[in-house]
Amino acid sequence: xxxxxxxxxxxxxxxxxxxxxxxxxxxxxxxxxxxxxxxxxxxxxxxxxxxxxxxxxxxxxxxxxxxxxxxxxxxxxxxxxxxxxxxxxxxxxxxxxxxxxxxxxxxxxxxxxxxxxxxxxxxxxxxxxxxxxxxxxxxxxxxxxxxxxxxxxxxxxxxxxxxxxxxxxxxxxxxxxxxxxxxxxxxxxxxxxxxxxxxxxxxxxxxxxxxxxxx
Amino acid sequence: xxxxxxxxxxxxxxxxxxxxxxxxxxxxxxxxxxxxxxxxxxxxxxxxxxxxxxxxxxxxxxxxxxxxxxxxxxxxxxxxxxxxxxxxxxxxxxxxxxxxxxxxxxxxxxxxxxxxxxxxxxxxxxxxxxxxxxxxxxxxxxxxxxxxxxxxxxxxxxxxxxxxxxxxxxxxxxxxxxxxxxxxxxxxxxxxxxxxxxxxxxxxxxxxxxxxxxx
DNA sequence: TAGCTATAGGGGAAAAATCCCTTTTTTCTT
DNA sequence: AAGAAAAAAGGGATTTTTCCCCTATAGCTA
Numbered sequence: 050x051x052x053x054x055x056x057x058x059x060x061x062x063x064x065x066x067x068x069x070x071x072x073x074x075x076x077x078x079x080x081x082x083x084x085x086x087x088x089x090x091x092x093x094x095x096x097x098x099x100x101x102x103x104x105x106x107x108x109x110x111x112x113x114x115x116x117x118x119x120x121x122x123x124x125x126x127x128x129x130x131x132x133x134x135x136x137x138x139x140x141x142x143x144x145x146x147x148x149x150x151x152x153x154x155x156x157x158x159x160x161x162x163x164x165x166x167x168x169x170x171x172x173x174x175x176x177x178x179x180x181x182x183x184x185x186x187x188x189x190x191x192x193x194x195x196x197x198x199x200x201x202x203x204x205x206x207x208x209x210x211x212x213x214x215x216x217x218x219x220x221x222x223x224x225x226x227x228x229x230x231x232x233x234x235x236x237x238x239x240x241x242x243x244x245x246x247x248x249x250x251x252x253x254x255x256x257x258x259x260x261x262x263x264x
Numbered sequence: 265x266x267x268x269x270x271x272x273x274x275x276x277x278x279x280x281x282x283x284x285x286x287x288x289x290x291x292x293x294x295x296x297x298x299x300x301x302x303x304x305x306x307x308x309x310x311x312x313x314x315x316x317x318x319x320x321x322x323x324x325x326x327x328x329x330x331x332x333x334x335x336x337x338x339x340x341x342x343x344x345x346x347x348x349x350x351x352x353x354x355x356x357x358x359x360x361x362x363x364x365x366x367x368x369x370x371x372x373x374x375x376x377x378x379x380x381x382x383x384x385x386x387x388x389x390x391x392x393x394x395x396x397x398x399x400x401x402x403x404x405x406x407x408x409x410x411x412x413x414x415x416x417x418x419x420x421x422x423x424x425x426x427x428x429x430x431x432x433x434x435x436x437x438x439x440x441x442x443x444x445x446x447x448x449x450x451x452x453x454x455x456x457x458x459x460x461x462x463x464x465x466x467x468x469x470x471x472x473x474x475x476x477x478x479x
Numbered sequence: 480t481a482g483c484t485a486t487a488g489g490g491g492a493a494a495a496a497t498c499c500c501t502t503t504t505t506t507c508t509t
Numbered sequence: 510a511a512g513a514a515a516a517a518a519g520g521g522a523t524t525t526t527t528c529c530c531c532t533a534t535a536g537c538t539a
Contacts, residue, residue, distance in 0.1 A: 061353070061374045063381060067282015070289065138276065159276045166278060205486090214469055216462040218525060231488045237527080247431040248495090249526070253465050254429055257472055420516085433495060446518040453498080463525090464496070 052082040053174050056103035058093045058120060059086075059136070060112040064159075068107070075167040080174075090115025090123065097128060105173055108153075110137040110144060121151050132173050140183050155179035202243070202261070209236045210261055214253040267297040268389045271318035273308045273335060274301075274351075275327040279374075283322070290382040295389075305330025305338065312343060320369075320388055325352040325359060336366050337419065347388050355398050356475050370394035417458070417476070424451045426477055429468040 055072065057065050065086050072081055084103045087093040089112040106124065110117030121133055134155040135148050148156055154173045157165070158181050169179035202210075205226075212222040219237070223230040237249070246252045256262045270287065272280050280301050287296055299318045302308040304327040321339070325332030336348055349370040350363050363371055369388045372380070373396050384394035417425075420441070427437040434452070438445040452464070461467045471477045 062376060063286065063351075063374050063378065064279055064282060066378050067279065067286050070285035071278065071282050074285065136278075159278050161277055163278065163281050203486095214465060216466050220525085229488050231490095232486080234527080235487070241527090247527090249465050250429060250468050251431050253468055254472070257469070418516090435495085444518050446520090447516075449497080450517070452496085456497090462497095 053080055053105065053170075054082055054084040054101060054103040055170075056084050056093070056096070056106045057086045058088075058090065058106060058112070058117075059109035060088050061109075062088075064109075071163055071166065072170070075163065081170070089113050090117070090120030093120055094123065097124075102128060102131060105132045105134060105154075105170065107134050107136050110135065110139050110148075118147060118151075121148065121153060125151060134169060134173055134179070145183065157181045158183065202240075206236050206240055207261065209233065210240070210252070210256050213237070213249060214256060214262055268295055268320065268385075269299040269316060269318040270296055270385075271299050271308070271311070271321045272301045273303075273305065273321060273327070273332075274324035275303050276324075277303075279324075286378055286381060287385070290378065296385070304328050305332070305335030308335055309338065312339075312346075317343060317346060320347045320349055320385065322349050322351050323368075325350065325354050325363075333362060333366075334419075334422075336363065336368060340366060349384060349388055349394070354475075359475055360398065372396045373398065417455070421451050421455055422476065424448065425455070425467070425471045428452070428464055429471060429477055 057068060059065050059068075069083050069086075072083070084101065085096045087096055091114045093106075094115070108117050108120060112120075115123075117135065117137070121135075124131055124133060132154040134157065135153050136157055136159055137144070138159050139145075140158060145156055155169050155178055157169055157179065161181065172179040208226065209222065212225060217225070219233045220230050223233045226233070237252075240252055241247065244252065244255050246255050272283060274280050274283075284298050284301075287298070299316065300311045302311055306329045308321075309330070323332050323335060327335075330338075332350065332352070336350075339346055339348060347369040349372070350368050351372055351374055352359070353374050354360075355373060360371055370384050370393055372384055372394065376396065387394040423441065424437065427440060432440070434448045435445050438448045441448070452467075455467055456462065459467060459470050461470050
């Protein structure tokens with residue numbers, strides 16, 4: 050029986066090293082072999098130029114240069130048979146969805162039990178899939194079509210937001226934008242509804258969090 | 265010779281487990297012993313109620329409930345002799361500074377070599393300190409007075425900010441914090457002055473930009 | 480063409496946030 | 510223990526924000 054070849058792509062050296070130890074620990078049959086490690090997607094690309102190729106790649110999302118999304122995209126295109134297990138801190142729905150849509154074989158949070166990590170590896174090695182609870186939930190919700198809808202904002206609304214995160218009063222914003230303060234009030238109201246916020250403060254927070262404005 | 269007692273506070277289970285392996289790996293003399301692990305500051309508090317106490321605590325910053333800053337603050341107050349080694353992903357200057365000011369014995373990035381981790385432990389165990397390059401740089405810059413102006417906030421003020429970036433009214437915040445709305449108003453005023461902002465919106469923006477709060 | 484929708488704007492009022500100034504309570508320091 | 514400093518709180522006034530309900534105009538479209 051051939052060993053299952055594993056690669057780890059993560060920018061945190063300590064995490065990689067620790068992970069290797071953890072994998073070997075639960076591997077009394079010596080079924081796994083760590084083929085290579087990479088700091089980020091670019092380094093992984095280099096190592097995926099020549100065989101041998103790994104069977105499973107443990108992939109982080111948040112990395113410098115070439116991140117997890119781009120890396121998986123590249124992998125699907127060039128090495129469609131390599132199985133990807135995403136291991137990340139990110140439980141954000143958008144991240145999970147994006148990865149699921151790209152067809153990764155598993156999505157787990159880094160805060161899982163060692164036993165679960167082994168289960169995930171077993172499962173994937175056996176041609177199965179493994180999703181954390183959070184990921185499964187997101188899948189469920191999405192299949193039910195309850196979710197989605199990334200709101201569409203008008204040009205004016207976006208401009209208004211840029212001013213709304215400053216110290217300016219609505220009157221000053223109105224003057225700046227050459228509109229009535231009442232119109233500004235309308236933008237505010239619309240945005241509150243669209244973005245599900247209740248105050249100017251949370252509007253600002255939402256804008257920052259979703260990259261609508263530069264911090 | 266007594267063993268050096270170590271505790272690990274980090275919300276990522278896999279990282280904790282891996283880290284333990286890494287520590288033991290380089291520890292041929294069996295000088296280290298992992299006394300306990302904790303998911304976050306609150307859990308750590310629990311475990312620090314009764315002796316034995318650890319000599320060194322490896323601490324992450326970004327954790328749920330009680331984060332690294334608050335945890336270190338608590339430790340300094342209640343267990344001043346415990347040495348803290350901050351291990352984090354955060355290389356943000358404000359984070360480094362804040363930790364340095366609180367007197368942690370070391371600050372290293374999670375992306376370091378295993379050998380460096382061991383060096384850090386050795387150094388701290390021997391009553392020394394260990395700072396990563398990034399942390400040293402920040403120190404240098406700061407000692408030269410080039411930078412500065414990172415104001416000192418009280419615990420209450422920081423807690424207030426966490427609420428101030430939400431939809432809560434000051435009345436609700438006051439109730440939540442078990443204080444008069446007038447006291448809250450005082451915090452607000454003080455913060456406006458300290459942070460040079462004029463409205464709750466820009467207070468929130470400032471807090472996010474300078475890492476005073478999680479987004 | 481009547482109807483719909485998006486955009487701009489108005490009146491007015493309640494609720495919150497902001498400001499200024501004073502008093503009480505607690506904590507820390509000699 | 511007296512005095513100073515910091516933290517907590519109150520009074521009261523002004524500004525802003527937030528809400529609700531309403532009108533006008535232009536562009537589209539069934």
